[in-house]
Amino acid sequence: MNVAQAIERRRSVKAFDPAHQMEEAEITQLLGLAKLSPTAFNIQNWRFVVLRDPALRAQVRAASFGQAQVTDASLLVVLTADLKAWEKAPQRYWHDAAQPVQDAMLPMLDGYYRGREQVQRDEAMRSCGIAAQTLMLAAQEMGYESCPMDGFDFDAVGKLINLPADHVISMFVAIGKPLQPAHPRSGPLALEELVVIDRF
Numbered sequence: 001m002n003v004a005q006a007i008e009r010r011r012s013v014k015a016f017d018p019a020h021q022m023e024e025a026e027i028t029q030l031l032g033l034a035k036l037s038p039t040a041f042n043i044q045n046w047r048f049v050v051l052r053d054p055a056l057r058a059q060v061r062a063a064s065f066g067q068a069q070v071t072d073a074s075l076l077v078v079l080t081a082d083l084k085a086w087e088k089a090p091q092r093y094w095h096d097a098a099q100p101v102q103d104a105m106l107p108m109l110d111g112y113y114r115g116r117e118q119v120q121r122d123e124a125m126r127s128c129g130i131a132a133q134t135l136m137l138a139a140q141e142m143g144y145e146s147c148p149m150d151g152f153d154f155d156a157v158g159k160l161i162n163l164p165a166d167h168v169i170s171m172f173v174a175i176g177k178p179l180q181p182a183h184p185r186s187g188p189l190a191l192e193e194l195v196v197i198d199r200f
């Protein structure tokens with residue numbers, strides 16, 4: 001499957017086979033691919049919370065309007081981000097770069113995020129959004145279906161996963177084997193409405 005095919009075939013599946021178990025190696029492969037997603041300044045601010053405990057999944061489902069994907073998907077990843085990743089030993093994000101690059105990047109990174117809470121949050125959402133798509137396309141190529149999700153109580157889920165105060169939840173990605181295909185595409189807009197050349 002090439003990238004264009006994975007993009008075209010990816011749909012949001014609602015009914016997953018709860019009996020299907022994903023191999024550990026597949027989970028490692030998926031998360032290893034997700035972490036190759038780009039992040040600004042290479043801060044790698046995502047923290048991928050993998051929900052394995054069935055009892056926890058049931059509690060999260062209750063906090064997600066009862067959506068079945070939460071318990072029935074083979075893999076449920078809560079994409080969270082560390083809002084303060086930029087100040088936590090940032091030299092490790094650049095330790096393999098040449099010294100002049102490190103010398104330039106580290107102060108730039110600090111200057112960009114320090115004191116700018118909205119920017120930190122925006123960056124978290126950007127990083128997680130890109131990683132979510134990486135996960136979904138990689139899953140597609142591996143013969144799985146997926147569903148991105150934000151239909152849940154963020155505060156309740158944060159409590160259930162002991163989300164640290166300086167982290168934020170972006171979304172879930174559920175991955176598994178489908179019991180039913182996705183509904184037909186519901187209303188794609190024309191490209192002309194979505195593309196702006198040069199200025200609004």
Ligand SMILES: Cc1cc2nc3c(=O)[nH]c(=O)nc-3n(C[C@H](O)[C@H](O)[C@H](O)COP(=O)(O)O)c2cc1C
Pocket residue numbers: 010011012013014067147148149150151152171182186
């Ligand atoms: C950020 C985000 C949150 C979503 N939340 C949910 C959700 O909670 N439950 C659900 O069934 N689908 C959810 N969806 C799936 C959308 O409904 C779906 O992507 C959209 O209808 C387009 O369909 P497609 O993904 O099959 O192409 C979400 C999608 C995104 C991108």
